Amino acid sequence: MPKPDxxxxRFATTFGADFLRFLGRRVRNRADARDVAQEAYVRLLRLDRKELIRDPQxxxxxxxxxxVHEFELKRRADDARLTRWTQERDGDELPVxxxxxxxxxxxxxxxxxxELTPNCRAxxxxxxxxxxxxxxxAQRLHISSSMVKKYLATGLRHCRSQLRDLI
Incomplete structure (x- = not known):
């Protein structure tokens, strides 16, 4: 087993909770915040000369x-593609x-x-x-806003994986 960096x-132990709160305010949900935090840790681990960092925090x-900026750009691009795919076009204007x-x-x-559950699909x-x-x-389906976020994340992730060859 590799030795921890x-x-x-030290950063995760000292600032980990604050770091997740910082990210949580900048992304849509906790799962995304944890994903961004993990990617930040991975990129930090990949650095060759960490000793050159004067103040790690x-x-x-x-x-x-x-x-977070990269994550949002990717999310917006994915959302735009999915929106474009789901929009119906008038068949008379398009070639066969x-x-x-x-x-x-x-x-x-x-x-x-x-393939999604009824609530997730809705x-x-x-x-x-x-x-x-x-x-x-949430009001229309009689569920909480946090469940809406979870269903939406699950549904979009599933659609992206099913349509990955088109992306």
């Missing part, structure tokens, strides 16, 4: 802020090949959504297609 271990926080591709894509999206559709907020969805 003293810098990462601001260094790691800056690294994490950059990761595009119409066939759109129908195939629509069928694949429908199949991916059909949350994804209400959020992505209808543009409803977490609170509006």
């Amino acid at each position: 003293p810098l990462v271990q 601001p260094y790691i926080y800056r690294l994490a802020a950059n990761l 090949e595009s119409t066939a591709e759109a129908m195939t894509l629509r069928a694949r999206i429908d199949d991916a959504l059909a 949350v994804v559709i209400l959020h992505r297609r209808d543009g409803m907020t977490y609170d509006e969805i």
